[in-house]
Amino acid sequence: MRIIVMFDLPMKSSSDIREYNRFRKYLIKAGFLMMQESVYCKLALNTTVADGIMASVRNNKPEHGLVQAFTLTERQFSKIEYITGTSSSNILNSDKRLVIL
Numbered sequence: 001m002r003i004i005v006m007f008d009l010p011m012k013s014s015s016d017i018r019e020y021n022r023f024r025k026y027l028i029k030a031g032f033l034m035m036q037e038s039v040y041c042k043l044a045l046n047t048t049v050a051d052g053i054m055a056s057v058r059n060n061k062p063e064h065g066l067v068q069a070f071t072l073t074e075r076q077f078s079k080i081e082y083i084t085g086t087s088s089s090n091i092l093n094s095d096k097r098l099v100i101l
Helices: 014-029 047-059 074-078
Strands: 002-008 033-036 039-043 066-072
Touching: 002 047, 047 066, 066 074
Parallel strands: none
Antiparallel strands: 002 039, 002 066, 033 039
């Protein structure tokens, strides 16, 4: 499963900018990858893990602005159609991360 988080946060005051940076850094530290500006994605092994990730996002939400999140299955995620531009493959999404012990 994939968790997609999209957000639109105010950037009017210095406290708004601080809150934006704090939330963005939280997403990166939590293992989310940026798909495009203000759209982040994370892989979850099952629905239990996905529910835990969603709860963590709720706990770290900014006070103001709009944050939306949803889950997709791998099959749904693989059907993303690129209208313009190309996908950038990341080593985290390939079998190169496999470690054989």
